[in-house]
Amino acid sequence: MKQFISFVNKEFRHIFRDKRTMLLLLGMPVVQMILFGFAITTEVRNINICTPQTWNYDPQIRIMEGFAANPYFNITGTIGNSQEIDEVFREGKADLVIVLDAQRTNPAIQLIADATDPNTAITEVAYATRIIHEAQQVAVTAIPQGQIIPNVRMLYNPQMKSAYNFVPGVMGLILMLICAMMTSISIVREKEMGTMELLLVSPVKPFSIILSKAVPYFVISTANMLIIILLAVYLLHVPLVGSMIWLSIISWIYILVCLSLGLLISTVAQTQVAAMLISGVMLMMPALLLSGMIYPVENMPAILEGVSCIIPARWYIAAVKKLMIQGLEITYVAKEVAILLLMASFLLTVSLKKFSLRLQ
Amino acid sequence: MITVENLTKSYGEVEALKDISFHIDAGKIFGIIGPDGAGKTTLFRILTTLMMADSGQATVDGLDVVKDFARIRHCIGYMPGRFSLYQDLTVEENLHFYASVFNTSIKENYYLVQDIYKQIEPFKKRRAGDLSGGMKQKLALSCALIHRPKALMLDEPTTGVDPVSRKEFWSMLQRLKEQGITILVSTPYMDEATKCDHIALMQKGRLLSVDTPERIVAAYPDVLYAVTGDNNYRLLCKLKENKEVKMCYISGESLRVIFHKNNVPAIEGVEIRQVAPTIEDCFIQLMQ
Numbered sequence: 001m002k003q004f005i006s007f008v009n010k011e012f013r014h015i016f017r018d019k020r021t022m023l024l025l026l027g028m029p030v031v032q033m034i035l036f037g038f039a040i041t042t043e044v045r046n047i048n049i050c051t052p053q054t055w056n057y058d059p060q061i062r063i064m065e066g067f068a069a070n071p072y073f074n075i076t077g078t079i080g081n082s083q084e085i086d087e088v089f090r091e092g093k094a095d096l097v098i099v100l101d102a103q104r105t106n107p108a109i110q111l112i113a114d115a116t117d118p119n120t121a122i123t124e125v126a127y128a129t130r131i132i133h134e135a136q137q138v139a140v141t142a143i144p145q146g147q148i149i150p151n152v153r154m155l156y157n158p159q160m161k162s163a164y165n166f167v168p169g170v171m172g173l174i175l176m177l178i179c180a181m182m183t184s185i186s187i188v189r190e191k192e193m194g195t196m197e198l199l200l201v202s203p204v205k206p207f208s209i210i211l212s213k214a215v216p217y218f219v220i221s222t223a224n225m226l227i228i229i230l231l232a233v234y235l236l237h238v239p240l241v242g243s244m245i246w247l248s249i250i251s252w253i254y255i256l257v258c259l260s261l262g263l264l265i266s267t268v269a270q271t272q273v274a275a276m277l278i279s280g281v282m283l284m285m286p287a288l289l290l291s292g293m294i295y296p297v298e299n300m301p302a303i304l305e306g307v308s309c310i311i312p313a314r315w316y317i318a319a320v321k322k323l324m325i326q327g328l329e330i331t332y333v334a335k336e337v338a339i340l341l342l343m344a345s346f347l348l349t350v351s352l353k354k355f356s357l358r359l360q
Numbered sequence: 361m362i363t364v365e366n367l368t369k370s371y372g373e374v375e376a377l378k379d380i381s382f383h384i385d386a387g388k389i390f391g392i393i394g395p396d397g398a399g400k401t402t403l404f405r406i407l408t409t410l411m412m413a414d415s416g417q418a419t420v421d422g423l424d425v426v427k428d429f430a431r432i433r434h435c436i437g438y439m440p441g442r443f444s445l446y447q448d449l450t451v452e453e454n455l456h457f458y459a460s461v462f463n464t465s466i467k468e469n470y471y472l473v474q475d476i477y478k479q480i481e482p483f484k485k486r487r488a489g490d491l492s493g494g495m496k497q498k499l500a501l502s503c504a505l506i507h508r509p510k511a512l513m514l515d516e517p518t519t520g521v522d523p524v525s526r527k528e529f530w531s532m533l534q535r536l537k538e539q540g541i542t543i544l545v546s547t548p549y550m551d552e553a554t555k556c557d558h559i560a561l562m563q564k565g566r567l568l569s570v571d572t573p574e575r576i577v578a579a580y581p582d583v584l585y586a587v588t589g590d591n592n593y594r595l596l597c598k599l600k601e602n603k604e605v606k607m608c609y610i611s612g613e614s615l616r617v618i619f620h621k622n623n624v625p626a627i628e629g630v631e632i633r634q635v636a637p638t639i640e641d642c643f644i645q646l647m648q
């Protein structure tokens with residue numbers, strides 16, 4: 001026991017004395033949360049619009065007021081005649097231009113959008129249509145017979161905030177990075193520095209070498225998980241609907257999976273650079289692209305969807321979404337928990353088997 | 361204490377050890393002398409249970425290095441050729457860590473490392489990576505000793521260390537020997553051979569000779585002459601053409617020459633005198 005404590009102590013010293021690693025470990029979650037929460041977002045905000053100079057008639061004035069009051073739109077200019085429309089787009093003054101038919105009898109509205117980025121354009125038009133629609137609904141109190149107006153409700157994320165999607169993703173990504181990359185690097189460093197040679201020529205059991213490496217990163221990962229949740233709730237206003245206990249438990253299972261992945265990498269890699277590349281290319285990229293964090297898994301070709309099944313982050317992110325955002329009971333994530341547990345036990349067995357008692 | 365029988369190990373095409381056999385008595389200093397690439401490190405790694413030989417057996421303290429590797433790891437101290445302590449831990453933390461790895465404490469075996477550790481104790485708060493070469497070596501030796509091993513295996517401990525520290529190091533080994541610790545040490549420096557009780561001369565994976573340094577020197581079959589002239593290189597070329605010369609090579613300030621049938625020819629302008637062979641001379645002679 002004394003041996004184990006002194007081992008863990010040593011690992012903490014390695015981490016705390018390496019200022020760059022420390023900064024990386026504790027700074028990364030904060031930076032990523034802020035980046036994904038504010039900068040890299042799929043929400044469309046600050047839409048520049050140009051409106052006609054004159055809004056004379058009643059529904060048109062209300063539409064105008066609707067745009068002016070909406071925080072997503074900035075009115076950056078007015079359009080006098082049709083030649084100016086091309087001009088404002090070319091100058092980048094507008095993302096969306098609203099054109100009115102001046103005749104009172106035919107209150108048609110034309111929306112012209114810059115569709116260089118089709119997704120943004122679609123979202124902008126959808127926002128604008130909704131404002132116009134709302135303005136009209138006030139005007140027309142009686143709905144004409146036979147017309148069906150859908151009543152839309154956005155469940156779990158009524159404001160359609162992208163942070164709701166990114167927070168679980170960032171959790172999956174950061175825990176993976178810290179656990180897998182850092183454990184593999186710290187074991188491979190011992191090989192590279194020759195200290196592994198001395199550890200092997202001592203009575204220390206390989207299991208306790210591994211365990212003592214895992215403990216510090218387990219603690220740091222847990223701290224990071226708490227930082228992410230705090231930032232998510234208080235900075236990004238993502239609700240924590242579900243139970244914190246279950247969220248922690250599933251995170252710990254996921255951390256275990258990542259730790260064993262790191263261990264597996266360390267048995268293969270001979271240098272720290274190799275360990276970093278393997279964890280970067282083989283873990284980070286799939287976790288980023290195939291986990292459903294950025295692109296929905298359902299949209300992928302069948303092969304990639306199959307590949308995504310072996311990515312732990314996919315199951316973890318799905319489970320966190322259900323637990324944290326939807327507030328479901330643990331029974332609804334039983335499948336994800338089972339898959340992660342299976343992965344953990346498989347990876348742990350393989351890497352413990354592969355951990356060499358001797359030099360290669 | 362340590363026995364090695366017919367050890368063979370190769371890395372692919374390269375044969376690192378070819379049929380090596382010797383044994384070491386308890387409480388002796390045994391030196392393995394040989395140039396780089398002789399297979400010294402491979403031999404150490406097999407004896408420290410870090411590697412498995414292709415064939416042959418080896419035991420340490422009666423324990424087989426393959427079957428009983430776990431028990432051997434309790435009772436040997438190992439100092440690899442490269443400095444292998446934690447550079448980002450302080451001197452004291454390193455020693456403390458290695459003590460706890462072997463389930464012991466600094467206090468328990470302080471008497472053993474006292475002589476060595478006292479010299480680096482003023483720097484105990486310094487990180488191991490910031491120590492000088494000689495101090496690193498003393499720390500590594502302290503760490504290898506802190507659990508009071510029965511056998512100490514030192515792989516080229518004096519390589520890259522200044523002459524004064526080297527001398528000091530060998531006197532430390534003598535004191536450890538007096539404590540009853542068996543010491544296996546390798547070195548590429550021939551002059552260190554005489555400090556050992558027994559030596560094994562090693563070259564390209566083969567043992568050339570295993571005996572006490574005195575007996576190896578005494579077994580030198582030829583009469584050796586030192587030849588001194590103005591220009592050693594020109595003299596060497598000249599002597600190599602001479603039919604009377606069996607073997608000649610440069611050693612320090614002069615040439616060493618062996619003549620056929622001990623016929624010493626008169627050569628103008630050079631001084632020829634008979635000298636006692638050293639271990640280096642024996643090594644060169646055995647290499648032929």
